[in-house]
Each structure stands twice: as structure tokens, then as C-alpha cells.
Amino acid sequence: MNHAATASHAGSRLLVAENVAYGYEPGKPVLTAVTAAIESGRVTGIVGPNGSGKSTLLRLMSGLLAPAQGRVHLDGRPLMAFTRVERARSLAFLPQSINPAFALTVFEVVCLGRYPHVGALRGLGAQDRRVAEQCLRETNTAHLRNRDFSTLSGGERQRVLLASILAQDPNLLLLDEPTSALDIHHQVEIFSLLRRLSRRGYGVAVVTHDLNLAAVFCDALLLLAPGHTGLLASGPPHDVLTDDLLSRAYGAFIRVVRHPVSGAPLVTADVPPQEDIP
Amino acid sequence: MKPRVSPWIAASVLAGLCAVLVGMSLMVGAERLDVSRAWHEWRSGVSLAESPTLSILVEQRMPRTLASLIAGAGLALSGCAFQALLRNPLATPYILGVSSAASLGAFTATILLQYMGVSYAFAGFSGVQVMAFVFALAEVSIIYAMAAAQGRISPGVLLLAGVTIGNLANAGILMLRYLAKPDQLVSMDRWLMGGVNVLGYRPVLTLFLGVTPCLIVLLAQASKLDQLGFGVELAESRGVNVRKLQAVTFVIGSLMTAVIVSEVGPIGFVGLLVPHAVRTFTGSRHRLLMPLTLVAGGAFLCFCDILARKLLTGETPIGIITSLFGGPFFLYMLLRKRLSDWDM
Numbered sequence: 088m089n090h091a092a093t094a095s096h097a098g099s100r101l102l103v104a105e106n107v108a109y110g111y112e113p114g115k116p117v118l119t120a121v122t123a124a125i126e127s128g129r130v131t132g133i134v135g136p137n138g139s140g141k142s143t144l145l146r147l148m149s150g151l152l153a154p155a156q157g158r159v160h161l162d163g164r165p166l167m168a169f170t171r172v173e174r175a176r177s178l179a180f181l182p183q184s185i186n187p188a189f190a191l192t193v194f195e196v197v198c199l200g201r202y203p204h205v206g207a208l209r210g211l212g213a214q215d216r217r218v219a220e221q222c223l224r225e226t227n228t229a230h231l232r233n234r235d236f237s238t239l240s241g242g243e244r245q246r247v248l249l250a251s252i253l254a255q256d257p258n259l260l261l262l263d264e265p266t267s268a269l270d271i272h273h274q275v276e277i278f279s280l281l282r283r284l285s286r287r288g289y290g291v292a293v294v295t296h297d298l299n300l301a302a303v304f305c306d307a308l309l310l311l312a313p314g315h316t317g318l319l320a321s322g323p324p325h326d327v328l329t330d331d332l333l334s335r336a337y338g339a340f341i342r343v344v345r346h347p348v349s350g351a352p353l354v355t356a357d358v359p360p361q362e363d364i365p
Numbered sequence: 366m367k368p369r370v371s372p373w374i375a376a377s378v379l380a381g382l383c384a385v386l387v388g389m390s391l392m393v394g395a396e397r398l399d400v401s402r403a404w405h406e407w408r409s410g411v412s413l414a415e416s417p418t419l420s421i422l423v424e425q426r427m428p429r430t431l432a433s434l435i436a437g438a439g440l441a442l443s444g445c446a447f448q449a450l451l452r453n454p455l456a457t458p459y460i461l462g463v464s465s466a467a468s469l470g471a472f473t474a475t476i477l478l479q480y481m482g483v484s485y486a487f488a489g490f491s492g493v494q495v496m497a498f499v500f501a502l503a504e505v506s507i508i509y510a511m512a513a514a515q516g517r518i519s520p521g522v523l524l525l526a527g528v529t530i531g532n533l534a535n536a537g538i539l540m541l542r543y544l545a546k547p548d549q550l551v552s553m554d555r556w557l558m559g560g561v562n563v564l565g566y567r568p569v570l571t572l573f574l575g576v577t578p579c580l581i582v583l584l585a586q587a588s589k590l591d592q593l594g595f596g597v598e599l600a601e602s603r604g605v606n607v608r609k610l611q612a613v614t615f616v617i618g619s620l621m622t623a624v625i626v627s628e629v630g631p632i633g634f635v636g637l638l639v640p641h642a643v644r645t646f647t648g649s650r651h652r653l654l655m656p657l658t659l660v661a662g663g664a665f666l667c668f669c670d671i672l673a674r675k676l677l678t679g680e681t682p683i684g685i686i687t688s689l690f691g692g693p694f695f696l697y698m699l700l701r702k703r704l705s706d707w708d709m
Contacts, residue, residue: 151602171601175604180599182602185595188449191594191649195648199595202592206588210652
């Protein structure tokens with residue numbers, strides 16, 4: 088499948104947000120003049136405290152929200168110039184919580200991802216089923232094919248949902264906290280999968296609260312802070328995850344040390360000096 | 366997951382069932398009809414006026430059978446579409462007060478006639494039908510305007526506003542019943558119980574022209590409703606215009622219900638029972654579920670109409686039958702967790 092596998096070389100800018108601003112209520116901007124790019128072949132983590140606009144930025148990038156100011160370009164074209172279906176063929180979005188209204192099998196769930204290719208009136212073709220099968224294998228969920236989606240464990244559910252957005256055959260994956268409800272084993276499993284997909288050419292953007300996982304699995308980080316104009320910082324995890332930047336972003340005392348084995352940044356909380364416990 | 370019935374088997378069984386029921390519906394009634402004789406008379410060119418058998422078949426049995434098929438199909442499919450639209454297993458246009466408003470309209474027409482002698486008809490429709498339709502549309506417009514105030518339709522507002530206005534309409538109905546004279550009361554109550562015992566083809570034509578286009582439009586939303594099952598955002602990100610889907614499904618489903626209720630009265634339970642029954646066999650892919658629900662709905666109402674004719678001497682109102690037989694069956698499915706397709 089996938090344009091992604093045949094996509095332009097790693098590091099090309101698939102999606103660019105330029106000076107985007109957005110607010111849900113007038114006079115209360117959540118984002119002001121944020122400029123960011125998502126590159127192919129890389130996992131980009133979007134991090135920052137609650138209310139800093141991570142999910143909002145992801146929705147602006149996905150086209151679900153239109154920026155109040157600024158522009159978003161996908162493959163060099165304004166995102167707003169895409170039809171919904173065109174957009175869904177090159178960009179897939181996975182919201183944070185999915186509660187299906189009725190029961191479907193895992194295979195049916197993955198096939199739902201073929202909608203942008205199948206359309207509203209046609210049924211699934213052999214090609215669509217082949218792609219769905221491939222996405223099941225890709226996410227190691229083929230053995231779950233006939234299970235009821237609602238009976239899956241948290242980790243299985245996320246892998247199946249990932250398969251279903253891969254079935255859209257996009258080259259860009261935008262995920263909103265895909266690991267927030269998972270234990271550490273399954274968090275690592277999802278992040279490893281995202282990293283593997285990125286190495287096959289996909290551009291991946293992922294909103295996460297887990298800075299340590301982001302430090303290990305992301306190639307680049309975008310750090311947002313509430314009330315800040317633009318990004319507070321962006322770049323490789325080493326440059327973004329620092330005592331100073333994180334303490335400013337989160338308004339808390341945060342200490343970053345080096346992982347003794349891997350050397351990756353390791354983020355921990357620190358007790359504020361004036362609150363020392365005797 | 367419960368093993369599902371193959372689509373082809375489900376469709377064949379339903380088609381067979383439908384054919385048997387239609388055959389029975391043509392034969393069964395106050396007067397048992399001799400089909401071979403009717404066929405023979407028709408072949409030999411006997412006119413309707415000369416043959417009581419043919420006349421009953423063509424002027425009574427066929428129209429009421431057709432009316433039950435069309436009304437049943439419409440009620441069942443609108444229920445199915447509303448359940449997906451509002452992501453709620455209870456949702457039907459009835460729950461949203463459409464039939465209560467229509468009944469209030471019908472009663473208003475009756476009372477107006479009684480107290481003011483206002484009698485009116487519009488293009489061959491009786492005042493009761495016109496008022497039922499107008500009131501249903503007004504109710505639908507109000508709750509739609511309330512729920513769509515923030516752009517996208519809010520299922521919560523739609524349900525609460527619909528249930529509330531439905532209750533208001535029911536209070537209005539009680540008020541009008543209190544005001545009505547005894548002879549009017551009888552005809553009002555009879556209207557509330559519904560009936561597909563139409564005479565002639567005028568009602569059938571109205572139902573056909575009002576319902577068929579709506580059925581087609583709703584069927585065309587099937588894949589989009591599947592997407593909506595996984596949430597507004599995922600559906601939107603996959604290319605579904607959710608706002609348009611919600612508007613089209615709601616308006617068309619309500620319109621179709623208004624047409625049906627104003628023609629055959631508020632026949633309850635079809636929109637709730639039939640989609641859930643079909644779902645337990647075929648799963649929830651709407652491309653499969655919706656066409657089968659449509660056929661099963663027609664078959665169910667046709668079946669209830671046969672019972673209506675045979676259960677007691679004379680006609681039992683069909684609205685009583687659908688609830689009396691549908692209710693326990695629905696409870697049975699609930700008890701056996703056959704509705705487990707919904708997260709409950």
C-alpha cells in the first residue's frame with residue numbers, strides 16, 4: 088500500500104503550520120502565532136502542560152479546525168483547498184477517546200478506514216479488503232480479526248484503531264494521546280509501532296503527556312506553553328527537554344537528568360525549595 | 366462475538382417471509398378470500414362491480430397491505446437511522462415527540478370542527494391529516510432549531526427537547542380530550558391507536574410518494590452512519606460532512622414519519638423493535654442493516670395487520686398489536702442480552 092513507503096525521502100516537510108492562531112472563545116486565544124512542521128520519516132511529539140493547546144494544534148493540522156489566523160499547508164497546498172475526502176486520503180487523525188456506539192468486528196472497524204477511497208455509496212472491493220488485511224498484519228492484530236472491537240483490551244484497541252487509520256492509506260498520521268490509557272508495556276508497544284511506521288516513510292505527529300517516552304521515541308518535539316506566543320521550543324528531544332524550558336512551560340520545578348544507560352533525557356519532578364519537608 | 370447470519374441467507378429468509386405475509390394479508394380478513402377464484406375472475410375479465418371477491422381484493426386488501434408495507438418500512442428505517450444519528454439505542458422519531466405532535470394536530474382539527482364548525486380539506490386530504498402533518502413538522506423544526514443552535518446538532522439537546530415537547534403535546538392532547546364531546550372522543554381515541562385499514566389507493570399513493578424518496582435518501586447515508594458510530598471527529602477526519610449528514614438524516618427521517626403518522630396514525634414500537642431485531646442477526650454495518658430493516662419493518666407491520674384482523678371479531682387497532690406483541694419480544698431480547706450490540 089501506501090504512498091508513505093514510496094514517499095519522498097525522509098525529512099521532507101509534509102505539513103506546515105504558519106503563524107496559526109486559534110481560540111474557542113473570543114478574546115481567549117489558546118494558540119498564538121505557532122509555526123511548526125511535520126516531516127516525513129519522523130515522529131514529532133507535541134508536548135506541553137494541560138491547556139497549552141496541544142490538541143488544538145493537532146486539530147488545526149488535521150483540518151478539523153480552521154485557524155483564526157495563519158495558514159496550514161499539506162504537501163505544499165493550502166489545507167483548506169482540499170476536499171474532505173482528498174484530505175482524508177493523505178492525512179489521518181486519531182482522536183483521544185473512541186467509544187463506538189455499536190458493536191463491530193475488528194475487521195469491520197479496520198475496513199471503516201477505507202471510506203475516503205470507497206465513498207458513501209459503493210461497497211468494499213477486493214482491493215479494500217487486501218489493504219485492510221495488510222493493515223491488520225502491520226499492527227500485529229490479524230489474529231483479532233473476528234473479535235468484537237468493544238471486548239478488546241486497551242492496547243489491542245489502540246493497535247486496531249491505528250490499523251483503521253492506516254487503511255486510509257495516508258502519508259501523515261496525527262494522533263491525540265494514543266497511549267494515555269495504557270500501561271507502560273503497551274505505551275512502548277504503540278510508540279515502537281509509530282516509530283517503525285515513521286521509518287517506512289510516514290510522517291507522524293503525536294500529542295503526549297509522557298515526556299520520557301517522547302524523549303526515547305520522538306525525533307523532534309514541539310513544546311507549547313499556556314499564554315506563550317508561538318512554540319516555547321522545538322527541536323530534537325535533547326534540546327527541548329531541559330530544566331529551564333520545562334520549568335517555564337509547566338510552572339513547576341522540573342529536573343532533567345541523563346538516563347544512565349541510554350543517555351536519553353529523563354524528566355522528573357523536583358520539590359520546590361521553600362517547601363522542603365523537615 | 367455472536368456469529369452472524371450471512372447477508373444472503375438473511376435477505377432470502379426475509380424476502381420469503383415477506384411474500385408469505387403479503388399472500389396471507391390478501392386472503393385473511395372478515396371474509397376469507399378465495400384466491401383461485403379471484404384469479405379466475407380476473408382472467409376472464411369480470412369487472413370489480415360484478416365480483417365481490419375481486420372488489421374486496423383490489424379495493425381493500427391490496428391497499429391496506431401496501432399501506433402496511435410502506436408504513437412499516439418507513440417507521441423501521443427512520444428508527445434505525447435515528448439510533449445511529451443520536452448514538453442511542455432508544456432513539457426513534459417517536460421518542461423525539463413527532464407522533465405526539467401529530468396527534469395533537471389531529472385532535473386540534475377535530476376540536477376545531479366540533480366547536481367552530483371549521484371544516485377544511487387540502488388537496489383531498491382531510492383536516493385531521495393536514496393538521497397532524499403540520500404539527501409534526503412544526504415540532505421537528507423547533508427541536509432542530511434548538512439542537513442545531515451551535516452549528517453541529519447536539520444529540521443531547523435533541524433528545525431532551527424532543528421528549529419535553531412530546532410531553533407538552535401529550536398534555537395538550539389530554540386537555541383537548543377533556544374538552545371534547547363523547548362522540549368526538551371515540552374517534553379521537555381510535556385515531557390514537559393507528560390503523561392501516563385504508564380504502565382505495567389515494568392513501569397508498571400519498572404514502573408511496575411521501576415515503577419512498579425518503580427511504581432512498583436514508584439508505585444512501587448508510588456508510589456515513591457507520592462512520593458516525595466511531596464519533597464525530599473520526600467521521601469528520603475521514604471525509605464525512607457530519608453536519609450535513611445529521612441535518613439530512615434528521616429532516617428526512619422526521620418528514621417521513623410525519624407523512625406516515627398523518628396517514629395511518631401513531632403506530633408505536635416499529636422503529637424500536639425492528640432495527641434491533643435485525644441487528645442481532647446481521648450486525649451493525651448499516652449498508653446491510655438498513656435495507657434489511659426496511660424490508661423487515663414492512664413485513665412486521667403487515668404481520669401485525671393480519672393479527673389485527675384475526676385476533677378479535679372485528680378490527681383490533683394495529684397500534685395495540687404492535688405494542689402488545691412487540692413489547693414482550695423486545696423485553697425477551699433485552700433479557701437474553703441479544704441487544705448486546707449496544708454498549709449498555
